[in-house]
Amino acid sequence: MSTNENKELVFHTNIGKITVSGIIQKIFTYIKNKIEKNFQTSICGAIITVPAYFNNIQKKTIRKSAKLINLKLLRLLNEPTAAAIAYGLEKQRKGFICVYDIGGGTFDVSILKISEGIFEVLATNGDCHLGGDDFDRLLASFLYSKIKNKPKITDILFKKLLVIAEKVKIQLSKKSSVTVELLHSKINCSVLEFNVLIDPYIKKTLNILKQALQDASVKKSNIKDIILVGGSTYIPLIRKKIHNFFKKKTLQLLNPVEVVAHGAGLQANFLYHKKNKNIQSILLLDIVSISIGIELLGGIMEKMIVKGSKIPTEVVKIFTTFKDNQTGFCINIFQGESKYVKNCKLLKKFKIKKLPPKKAGEIKIVIAFRIDADNLLSVTTQEQTSKIRHRIQMDTIYHNKNINKKK
Known part of the structure; x- marks a missing residue:
């Protein structure tokens, strides 16, 4: 493996070099062509599901890959939410739901509250390298x-x-x-x-599950239904451990391998026919799965949008210069839960330049972090006196937009 000029992972294979986004594009293209051939019609859009604990970079890779093959992305839907939709709509279920999702490469657990077509994610946790x-x-x-x-x-x-x-x-x-x-x-x-x-790995998933319940402020006795997602949930020990943890049976009406696709199909149907009164409405209230912030002096992680924040969300904070006549300001955006950025994932770096030279503390920079309903992160910075403004919309990973203008 290596990285290219855009710092994207490149795999060296027998048929040549290929990037992560290139692999995803080939998968999307294959699925799209197969569906269009079978149904003799073109695809007007798609719901793409991802593990709930995917970070911002991983989600942007998916978006970028879909865009590059002209596949209209209706929504990037978290897999546990899709699974809950599959059960919630078909069985008219209400109450607190736990979705335990372990596939080949990732593990996610989500705690949701379902009521009258409203799917509210209360907490999510996971491990992108466990499965x-x-x-x-x-x-x-x-x-x-x-x-x-x-x-x-x-x-x-x-x-x-x-x-x-x-x-x-x-x-x-x-x-x-x-x-x-x-x-x-x-x-x-x-x-x-x-x-x-495998027992140590399963114990690890249960610890992650306990943390998700704690983050959601929900007791395990209040969980009404447990939904199993992913091929690994066929393993008897996993089913036994989950049953012993909750002291109740898991839902097994739908195939764990297909339940996410089933829910994504229902959501796509709703978005396509949302003006049709005969189609039951769905309202998804999602949360930020991993905190996002900036680096402060000393490598400290200043969390701007904390894990568990409702989407859409916006946080605004004021920062200042730390030395006299400072004319530049470096913004390093990270994602993670650690107190130190060295343990977090770097998302983006950019600089504010041409600040007026003043004493330390006199320059005030307003930084706003926003996540919209489509889970897109944008960062806006503005110096209060000179009106120098920067805006980063992280709709792609490697080629972000920089707007530097004076008003």
Whole structure:
């Protein structure tokens, strides 16, 4: 891997170099072409779902990729919210809902309140690097350890082990043990051995779940329904742990693999037919999943929009210069929960220039952070006396708009 001039990750493959956004574009193009071919019609727009705990950069990558193939994005919808829509609309459910979403690469948990077509996200938490892929790697290493006279591990061999491990994992959701032939050896793996491997990861998801409940100020006894999302929720140990945690059964009326797409389809149907009185209205009240702020002197993270803020939202604060005759001001925008920016994700850097030279503290700079209903972040800065104004709308990741003007 490497990075290009736009600081975007570039993968070096057998068929050439490709960026993350390039990979996503190919996926979107394939899906779009397949649907248009099957239904003999063009797509006028799409709802695209993403993990709730995606940061601003990850969401912007999705937006950028859709725009580059001329795919109109109706809304970027959080996956747990989509799952709740699938159940909430079909079954007319009300009350507090927990959505436990673990797929191949990410884990999310969201606490929502549903009432009369209003879907209010109270809290969300997660880990963008936890999922079924971790289980596959653990199981692959475990299977390799059981081989007698094992050869030296290579990338190619480990990839083969991952494919076998995934198949074993799926079979262990229905069987107590599975035997596979691996490098001329018969290897047996029991569900008990698999459970021991993945138990620390499941405990981690439960700790994240507890934090989400705490952030939402909702007791687990007040959760009415639990929705499971993602292929990894077929694992019996996960279902058992969730059942034991809440002391109640999870909803299993819809396929966990399809429930997000089902909810996204219902939301798309509503947006397309929202003037039709026969279509039940949906109001989504989402929140900011990860805090956004700026760097202060000493590498301190000053949170402008804190995690859990309702969307849309706006926060305005006044900052000042810290030394005499300072004519410039650097704004570094970060996303994260740590007190220090070194532990957060850098989103964007820009500079305010040509400030009037004055004593420290006399220059006042008003900084406004706004997140609109479409989850787009914009940052506006203005020096009070000279009226120098900057505006950054983070609608793309690598090519942000800078407006520098005097009024």
